[in-house]
Amino acid sequence: MLFDAHNRAFAFFGGVPKQMVYDNLKAVVQTILIGKERQFNPRFMALANHYLFEPVACTPASGWEKGQVENQVGNIREWLFTPRPRFACLTDLNDWLALRCRELASRRHPTEERPIAEVFAEERSALRAVVAPFDGYLEEMLRVSSTCLVRVDYNRYSVPAEFAGKAVSVRLAAYRLRIVHDMQIIAEHPRQFGRNHLICAPWHYLPVLAKKPGALRHGVPFIEWDLPIPIRHVRDRLLKQPKGDRAFFELLQLAREAGMEPLQVACELSLEAGIVTGAIVMNELRRLLTPPQPEVISLPEQLRLRSEPLADCARYDVLRGGAHVLY
Incomplete structure (x- = not known):
């Protein structure tokens, strides 16, 4: 979900900032060392290296480093989630949030007499262009059961029958699950949330x-x-x-x-x-x-035969001679 959030944010902003500040969440920081030293999550560093931004971790118990972030979080909750909206799926929620953010960007900037969207349009030039989104997933090696299933997060997903009993790599992303064998994707399913779901593809x-x-x-x-x-x-x-x-x-x-x-x-x-x-x-x-019959080609007059060859069956009588018979 963290990788998907970055991909969506950079696509919405139209670029990548040079630095990103994080509040030491476990998905980003594995170990807090002395001062500003941190041991970052290797998979998160793959994301940072892909987009070429510098991750900066906050100092614990130093609220002033985050500026007005806490106040802005309260404002976002009031503007977007009061009253609390309801949606059938996360896709509908994300689409509505993107639309609502564009509507909020039409408001006046707090320090300038211009809309927020106009001010941000000038700042967008400082962002680094996104060449390709990061393929963020967590990978785990599993063995396919005799019933052609793999179990991921308390749910079961089907795999083609020819891979029953074999070891496969399961790549779990935010909203999809891919099953790989010998570097080839052999199955793909939408990710299910909750427990005890059975997702079967009949073709498998x-x-x-x-x-x-x-x-x-x-x-x-x-x-x-x-x-x-x-x-x-x-x-x-x-x-x-x-x-x-x-x-x-x-x-x-x-x-x-x-x-x-x-x-x-x-x-x-x-x-x-x-x-x-x-x-x-x-x-x-x-x-x-059945493929259709080829169309009749209309030849130009210059390519037509002037005298068509005649079938001469008498030529086969020569082969009937005794000299050509092999015993």
Whole structure:
């Protein structure tokens, strides 16, 4: 969250200051030494080196070093959080805060007869431009369980079935979680807050269906799969047919490479025809995925043959001669 706050602040301000002052929070300062000496968090120093700013830690019990920060915190609470707003998610809250800050910037500057935004526009030239945001995350090595899950912060996230039992690197950011194996991202999920959440991507378990197609009926990743309505109708009708689970698995296997949109169109065509079987849906899907025939090229008159060659089948009679027969 600290890394994400810096990224958002620098993007909002349009640059990076030369110095940043911190009040010795644990995520920034690991150890307070004598005087101004500090042992900073290595991951935080990676952030500071990325943006090229100097972190400065306050002296404990020296309130004068922070100037009017405490008073400004009280003002911000009054301007933004009184009465306390409510939002469905943190994204809505952040969007509203950015909009509210721009509205407050239209107020008069406390020491000048100009709006705050106009004064800050002049000071922005002193900021260092942001070349690229810092990829801030905490990394942990974990082993994937036999059920293709990793446990992070009391929640479980799915991993592709082929990595079951293998060690992976989990990179936890503010709002997302990435799972890496051999320097390749193999899974990505939105981060869940709270406890005992199960986040499953049905595509991760598709190889399991090759051995156990019946999991389509009772498997947790597939029961709660929010499929498009035509695909859902075809699935329900196929599962009532003999070996329908195997037929739907084959459709999903092809749709994994081609995408869900062609499968949805194929299901719609089958439903309109009134005959829904695995073979018919598969035929419609393959027809949609077949590349179109190349267009006929219109040759200019100069490239056309003046005398087209004639087929001379008599040439093959020469090969029938006894001299050319091998025993």
